[in-house]
Amino acid sequence: MLRIISRSPDETLALGRWLGSRLRPGDFVALTGDLGTGKTALATGILAGLGVARTGGSPTFTLLWEYEGRIPVYHWDVYRVDDPAELEDLGYEEYFFSETGVNLVEWADRVRELWPDDVLEIALSYGAGAEERVLAFTGAERYRPLLEELAHAGFGL
Template sequence: MEIITKSPEETYNLGVRLGEQLMPGDIIVLNGDLGAGKTQLTKGIAEGLGVADYITSPTFTIVNEYEGRLPLYHFDVYRIEDIYEMNEIGFEEYLFGNGVCVIEWGDMVRELLPYDVIDIYISKVDEVTRRIDIKGGDRLTFGRELKPDGR
């Protein structure tokens, strides 16, 4: 599924719609260049999950945990040097727990992931427009057109 968003707000709103539909054990793998909108999308996912906390990228901590309708485990694996470092933080317990995992730069740890993840690739079209390709998560539905108010 390919979705075009025309502003950071639309990218956020797509995340809200996604977060509202996620279930325990869902794993979102986010990939895209720096500044593509991975954290913006994650902020929307968090809102859709009912997380009230301010969401920041866990660039130096690897994982941030948030409470909402479901726990949200937000990973940023950009700075890991060896994928097996993930075992040291109990990565498998997060993956196979009752929360939702969002993994920025997820292709870097692909071999540690199960097969049934939701892959999201974000590409910059221009300064504000993004092409978002979603693979997996066949149960997810999105409207044909995203409106700035997210409805």
């Protein structure tokens, strides 16, 4: 596990942009954490790093937004999902197990049993200061090189 401290929403956005610029087709990024811990700020940065130009917050009233960036992006917000089976009507398997784009899932812990094996989980939590956030990165073998690079990228110093 790799832990990074973000001291502001701008730092969280920058970290997201850095990460998004390095994601590849088939990547699955699971964002977990309590309300207000920065999942939407991080997702916005990731989308920007993937070349997606969009405004607004997370897709709270839409479970899935599809974007064309440098590669396709499937942005999920499953906050309102009570039962993971609700994603079956959307054909989640075609997305979650796709090798053509990136899945970015906010509130991903609500559908943990549906995750593929190769996942980059980013657990966000509150830090010491009002704007400080702790980002804990856990990744399958596929993400080891990315996490190694991130550990030396200068974030959270």
